[in-house]
Amino acid sequence: GQQLNQSPQSMFIQEGEDVSMNCTSSSIFNTWLWYKQDPGEGPVLLIALYKAGELTSNGRLTAQFGITRKDSFLNISASIPSDVGIYFCAGQGGSEKLVFGKGMKLTVNP
Amino acid sequence: ETGVTQTPRHLVMGMTNKKSLKCEQHLGHNAMYWYKQSAKKPLELMFVYNFKEQTENNSVPSRFSPECPNSSHLFLHLHTLQPEDSALYLCASSQAPDSYEQYFGPGTRLTVT
Numbered sequence: 188g189q190q191l192n193q194s195p196q197s198m199f200i201q202e203g204e205d206v207s208m209n210c211t212s213s214s215i216f217n218t219w220l221w222y223k224q225d226p227g228e229g230p231v232l233l234i235a236l237y238k239a240g241e242l243t244s245n246g247r248l249t250a251q252f253g254i255t256r257k258d259s260f261l262n263i264s265a266s267i268p269s270d271v272g273i274y275f276c277a278g279q280g281g282s283e284k285l286v287f288g289k290g291m292k293l294t295v296n297p
Numbered sequence: 298e299t300g301v302t303q304t305p306r307h308l309v310m311g312m313t314n315k316k317s318l319k320c321e322q323h324l325g326h327n328a329m330y331w332y333k334q335s336a337k338k339p340l341e342l343m344f345v346y347n348f349k350e351q352t353e354n355n356s357v358p359s360r361f362s363p364e365c366p367n368s369s370h371l372f373l374h375l376h377t378l379q380p381e382d383s384a385l386y387l388c389a390s391s392q393a394p395d396s397y398e399q400y401f402g403p404g405t406r407l408t409v410t
Contacts (some may be wrong), residue, residue, distance in 0.1 A: 218397045229401035278395045287340040
């Protein structure tokens with residue numbers, strides 16, 4: 188089945204810094220989604236991408252659907268303490284179901 | 298608030314108990330999902346319901362029994378669970394099964410003793 192590689196697995200940054208994370212797939216995807224999960228809560232959808240090369244922003248978050256359709260990137264600019272959480276990528280390709288990455292745990296030091 | 302609620306938020310049960318998890322979505326969606334989230338593993342899809350009909354059972358043991366009485370409600374009935382079933386169980390909904398924007402509830406943290 189389709190698999191996602193999400194990296195890095197964790198990051199520690201200072202408040203105000205920018206952070207980037209990415210996901211790569213073993214096959215071509217038609218949809219990329221980025222979620223954030225706060226402790227004790229379910230994942231919340233941040234950004235959805237449907238077209239190769241698409242660049243979409245949601246406030247300080249920017250995500251891109253890779254040209255090869257096998258990767259996606261999420262950038263957070265000017266991080267703040269409430270950005271702490273686990274960020275998941277999810278993707279779908281062909282007739283397959285949505286698959287999720289293992290998540291990237293972000294820690295923001297004030 | 299994502300429009301998907303789950304109860305209870307926390308559940309501790311013995312291996313011989315029977316309990317049920319409840320999910321309700323207020324988004325007018327037609328597809329609902331159960332996922333299992335374990336530490337350091339990707340979300341595992343368990344069941345998919347489309348317009349109340351089960352369309353996917355991802356090789357889930359029979360000690361997990363889903364029920365979808367209508368498009369807004371989804372249950373997961375649990376019986377004779379094992380300690381390795383301890384996890385966060387997440388419910389999600391989407392407009393349709395081929396609409397990949399899924400909206401998640403807060404989850405039920407299940408501990409099996």
